[in-house]
Amino acid sequence: MSTTTEQGYATGRARRERIIAAATELFGRVGFNGATMLEVASACSISRAGLSHHFPTKESLLEAVLETRDKEDLERFRRNGSQGTDGLGILRGMVDLAAHNSAVPGIIGLYAVLSAEAGSPDHPAHAYFISRYERIRRGTASALRRAADRGYLRAGVDQDAAAVELTAIMDGLQVQWLLDPTSVDMSAAIRRRIEELLTVPLYDA
Amino acid sequence: MSTTTEQGYATGRARRERIIAAATELFGRVGFNGATMLEVASACSISRAGLSHHFPTKESLLEAVLETRDKEDLERFRRNGSQGTDGLGILRGMVDLAAHNSAVPGIIGLYAVLSAEAGSPDHPAHAYFISRYERIRRGTASALRRAADRGYLRAGVDQDAAAVELTAIMDGLQVQWLLDPTSVDMSAAIRRRIEELLTVPLYDA
Structure with missing residues (x-):
């Protein structure tokens, strides 16, 4: 049961990362204004409802995209x-x-x-x-x-x-x-x- | 008749310039991807059909916006x-x-x-x-x-x-x-x- 839950978490995390990667690419190509949540969902092959489970709004997804990038950049400056x-x-x-x-x-x-x-x-x-x-x-x-x-x-x-x-x-x-x-x-x-x-x-x- | 036609041209030109000004502002605020022709029409208080008469597509409107800017900038460099x-x-x-x-x-x-x-x-x-x-x-x-x-x-x-x-x-x-x-x-x-x-x-x- 514990293992299943951990696998569930890992799957959820992996999916979250895939969504963020797809949104990064889409926002970068057409802009935040030009992108739709449906396009994000389609780009990472999940349903619109599945996307909403992780990110209820396009704004929350944008926030996650920027946070992820900031963490990586900070790491780079430290190195x-x-x-x-x-x-x-x-x-x-x-x-x-x-x-x-x-x-x-x-x-x-x-x-x-x-x-x-x-x-x-x-x-x-x-x-x-x-x-x-x-x-x-x-x-x-x-x-x-x-x-x-x-x-x-x-x-x-x-x-x-x-x-x-x-x-x-x-x-x-x-x-x-x-x-x-x-x-x-x-x-x-x-x-x-x-x-x-x-x-x-x-x-x- | 000739005067009426000239007035018609002048009105058309003025309207065209108003559309270009509104599109310049809108494209600059939400991007080309984020803007719709309906918003452009609404920003200069003309109908969607009236807008199409001057600019059949959003692309043709973008072209006119950029051409207008280029002419003004060239003038500035000459001066x-x-x-x-x-x-x-x-x-x-x-x-x-x-x-x-x-x-x-x-x-x-x-x-x-x-x-x-x-x-x-x-x-x-x-x-x-x-x-x-x-x-x-x-x-x-x-x-x-x-x-x-x-x-x-x-x-x-x-x-x-x-x-x-x-x-x-x-x-x-x-x-x-x-x-x-x-x-x-x-x-x-x-x-x-x-x-x-x-x-x-x-x-x-």
Whole structure:
């Protein structure tokens, strides 16, 4: 009985993950506004009722999609040494994120479409994206400030302005990459700009 | 009779412009995928049949929206001296465009949402946005090259890479601005980056 229940949980978890993966792909392709729950259900071969069991609304599904991505990204930044005191780990994390995201179909489209849609105050992810960008800018500026404290930042770099700019470059490169992946090497482009700001190598030689 | 016909044309033109303005706002807010022709008709207080008379499909309406914007933007670049041989007019045009767009509700949302949606190959504006970005990158690189020919570009600036980056900054700033207009001064940010690349003032002192 206990084993059956555990199998039930495992099956439920696996199905939940499959739904989130399908929704990630669909939201990234047609947007949250353009997607329907019926399409999500059909994309992962479950019934509309089966989908509702896991996610009663499209908004709750969107929330799960964003939470899942945030957890994975946080993990990635940790692996790049984001806890380091010199700020370089965060900056390496941006390069790594650009490289990783361009290898995973759907992720870039997801953020590009959702962040643009979410500019509208009635979008369910409006508040989420406002605080997401505040967090990204604050984290990047703080990394640059820690680098500056060690003398790793070029003289005259305005840390807050550079944080806005690096964040903008990451997003803008995605738009060009989505339309034509051969037009731009995202991680090389963001890496070049970050290295221009530094007086030391971004990676150990 | 002739006057009546002319009045008819004028009314038709005015109505067409009103439809395009409403569609610009709606596409910018909910995306092309999220918008319906019924909503467009309702936003400009005409019947669905009246709308179809001017624009038989949502795709034809999208085309008219983009054409209208392109004409206005081209005009703006010309006024900034884009025909000049030193390339600076194009660069000034980018700063002016950022300032202008942030003053016109709907325009930034329109391009942010559509360019992201259009990353999907089955989007009706997919080909349009691919060639739009090719044109923007080529035009920007050519402006930087002309500036370099005069000795106006800092040594070591890779013109093609800088064109990709400036284009990315323009787009990425828009995402942050859409979510929170107080978070970023778009024209100041793009101007600062352009001026960093130059050895001469962007504007006459």
